[in-house]
Amino acid sequence: MFEKVLIANRGEIACRVIRTCRRLGIRTVAVYSEADAGAQHARLADEAWPIGGARPQDSYLCGERIIEVAKRSGAQAVHPGYGFLSENADFAEAVEAAGLVFIGPKAASMRKMGSKAGAKRLMESHGVPVVPGYAGEDQDPGRLQIEADGIGYPLMIKAAHGGGGKGMRIVRASEDFAAALESCRREAAGAFGRDRVLLERYVEEPRHIEIQVFADSHGKVVHLGERECSAQRRYQKVVEESPSPFLTPELRQRMGAAAVAAARAIDYVNAGTVEFIVGPRGDFHFMEINTRLQVEHPVTELVTGLDLVEWQLRVAAGEPLPLSQGEIRHRGHAIEVRLYAEDPAAGFLPGSGRLETLRLPEPGPHVRLDTGVVEGDTVTVHYDPMIAKLIVHDTDRPRALARLREALADCEVVGPKSNVDFLERLVRHPRIVEGRIHTAYLDRHLDEVLPPEEDAPAELLAAAAVAALLHDEAATRAAARAGSDPHSPWAIADGWRLGHAGERLLCFLHRGQRLELHARGHAGDYRLSGAAGEREVRAARLDGRWLDLILDDRRLRLRARADAGRAFVHDGERRLSLPRVGAYQAEAGAGAGGDDRVRAPMPGRIVLVKAEPGQAVAEGEEVLVMEAMKMELSLRAPRAGVVRAVQAGAGEFVEADAVLLTLEA
Incomplete structure (x- = not known):
């Protein structure tokens, strides 16, 4: 067995390998990018080495740097995890050439699987069932269209090199093939560096x-x-x-x-x-x-x-x-x-x-x-x-x-x-x-299966308010016990006020809307009014992660947590997590801007610009394509109009919320 192993990856798989190695008495070496200097895998390993910038191509995809760290640290083997270089035959070969052990298959085996087309022919020759299709060398769009029409629809276009769902398109009609092929090739080239595709019959309702x-x-x-x-x-x-x-x-x-x-x-x-x-x-x-x-x-x-x-x-x-x-x-x-x-x-x-x-x-x-x-x-x-x-x-x-x-x-x-x-x-x-x-x-x-856009369920909202009240009362008692006069009447958390019964105002935010509840009572017995309606609460108790209460003569037991900033409740099927806001805090105004701009939803690279100044576009028409977090995102016009300006070009990296295109007012 090895004495020291380098993990050429990050995240949960790196942590997973480190824990197994620790159980077996094997020391581990982690590598990390600038963005991962404080990451869990770097903290868990016996030693950790920096290998470059935040972008994968500047760090986790730099095989020569990883091999250099393995040699300098004294590791005998490299575990690639999954993703990044795990299926890169050149990297596996370089690891072996450096006198290290690659914990995975040999480069020759990877290369046989590196091309889906070649793999399909090989499997067919060994009696493994394969899907009918085309995997030929001729990648001319016209030839591919002819082959697709011969296979019949629906069919799937797949990147010949790669995986993870990238570079795949289902085509259901001949007239849709050319556009799907172009999009698939573009995504495959960006993800895997090669745009070769293969065609396969699409199995309906497959497992x-x-x-x-x-x-x-x-x-x-x-x-x-x-x-x-x-x-x-x-x-x-x-x-x-x-x-x-x-x-x-x-x-x-x-x-x-x-x-x-x-x-x-x-x-x-x-x-x-x-x-x-x-x-x-x-x-x-x-x-x-x-x-x-x-x-x-x-x-x-x-x-x-x-x-x-x-x-x-x-x-x-x-x-x-x-x-x-x-x-x-x-x-x-x-x-x-x-x-x-x-x-x-x-x-x-x-x-x-x-x-x-x-x-x-x-x-x-x-x-x-x-x-x-x-x-x-x-x-x-x-x-x-x-x-x-x-x-x-x-x-x-x-x-x-x-x-x-x-x-x-x-x-x-x-x-x-x-x-x-x-x-x-x-x-x-x-x-x-x-x-x-x-x-x-x-x-x-x-x-x-998408969560519905709905108002906060009244029953859960009332339970969240009760959890917040019980938390606040417990926090007040704890602060009093830690103070110089724990028996001071000002430390009693019962909501009492001179001349009238005490009333507390609780405020939450739900989908940007302010929800207010008024509460009278203390120690688990309350009368609530406001956003949750008129509610009577008795015998409420927050014990660890569970809230027990009688709500309008019905006993409930829910998962619940609350602190000064948030209340969370879950009734076994539905969840409600609500930020708490100050009772007299002004409501935030609506965000600036309007429906005449297309913004970047997150940091990423512009792959394609499909509109130009002066061009008329329809509502929902695709105007830009960007790549972020290993996926291609389609950006569409928010309304019908004329393009006033395009503020990003193909290949340009943009930050989140950057304005990429504006329409005439």
């Missing part, structure tokens, strides 16, 4: 099922079962689980055998994932092999009881696989969701900013958290905005889903917007509960 494989340098190849990742949005996985509720034992066996055959076809060593698209009748087709550890590997770990990072380390050190195929056991059901800093209401626009509050469920036998940030850290614009992976496990799928709902209810994020509300609604959706989701469902029916 996405992947098989975890492992191989050692002694010729042994095994699979560790499947993960179903059919709940997707724009080709990005949203829910991952194992085992799949769709597979029969017979289909599971056939797909496992096909995955092992695929790994043998490229002389694979170490961890990999063979991805299949599966039709409604159980017909399955090879998609690709991810030549690295996957983001969703924890679900496999929970159902097998194995540490896949430890297996990676042992295989890379030349040891045989710890278990044979017949010795691998599966137990129970595991589900993973990813908590992101993003705004579902704004098209899942990635977010950034300081995590002012980050509360997550307590890890335990049924709940696992993989995270690279803690409260107070900053989600930056330079990298993937994932906050944490939340993974649950129980004896069967219904129990695992119940665990997941409970765990999500314990999550609270204040700072950048998050997708917690969206995830809570999603895991209660009948398609998820019944195991009937397919990869296209969310894109077609996203409105069914």
Whole structure:
């Protein structure tokens, strides 16, 4: 086994590898960019070295700098994590050339999978089922149009080099092909440096099922079962689980055998994932092999009881696989969701900013958290905005889903917007509960799971007010006990006023609207009026994270937290998190500006300018395309009008809220 390993990555995967290495007695070396100088992975490792600027191309994508740090620090091996250089054959080769061990497959195996077109031909020759399509060298748009028309519609255009949902377009009619091809090629060139594409028949209502494989340098190849990742949005996985509720034992066996055959076809060593698209009748087709550890590997770990990072380390050190195929056991059901800093209401626009509050469920036998940030850290614009992976496990799928709902209810994020509300609604959706989701469902029916724009529920608003009142009274008592006269009448938090019963004014903000509640009473007995209506509260008690109260003769028990700045309540299905504002604080005025400007929603690079001064545009017409946080964003005219000025050019980096285009008044 190794004495010291360098992790050529960041975030939760770097933290994950560091923790496994620590358990095995292996020292770790972290690398970090200027933006990550205070990041968790840099703090957790035994030593950490700077490697460059905030942009990935200035740091985490600089293979020569990473190798230099590995040699100077005395590391014997490099773990690439996932993303960045993890599937870069040139980097793997350079690591080996430097006398270090690359913890992953050989460069030759990566190169066989680096081209989707070549991989498809190779798999077909080894008897692995593939989707009909075109993967030829001739990339002339006219030839591609002819091939597409021959395959038939719907079909999918896919970047031949790359993954992660980038450079993929579904085309449903011949007349839409040319525009989709241009967009796909542009995105592929920006993400992977190459714009070659392949065409495949599009399977309607498909399931996405992947098989975890492992191989050692002694010729042994095994699979560790499947993960179903059919709940997707724009080709990005949203829910991952194992085992799949769709597979029969017979289909599971056939797909496992096909995955092992695929790994043998490229002389694979170490961890990999063979991805299949599966039709409604159980017909399955090879998609690709991810030549690295996957983001969703924890679900496999929970159902097998194995540490896949430890297996990676042992295989890379030349040891045989710890278990044979017949010795691998599966137990129970595991589900993973990813908590992101993003705004579902704004098209899942990635977010950034300081995590002012980050509360997550307590890890335990049924709940696992993989995270690279803690409260107070900053989600930056330079990298993937994932906050944490939340993974649950129980004896069967219904129990695992119940665990997941409970765990999500314990999550609270204040700072950048998050997708917690969206995830809570999603895991209660009948398609998820019944195991009937397919990869296209969310894109077609996203409105069914997006949190609604609605007023604060009166019952939750009243509970939030009670939590705030109980907090304030407890804080007053604590301050009095710490003062010089703890028995002073001025330290009594009962709201009493000379000449009349005491009344307190509580103010919250909800979706920019000020909500006022008047409260009389103290110590858990109150009469509330105002935004929540007329309410009577008795026997309210805030104990740890739970609020017990009788509200209008109905006993309730809710998750609740409150402090001087915010009140949070959750009734098991709905959540309400409200900033508190001063009772006499003036309301903020409306923001400046109007509907004649197109602004950058976040920092990023302008990819394409599609309008010019004097041009007439329709409302909603695409006028610019920008790239930010590894995704392409379409910016559209806010109304019909004539372009007055374009204030950004292709290739230019712009800051958030920068005015990019203005319309004539």
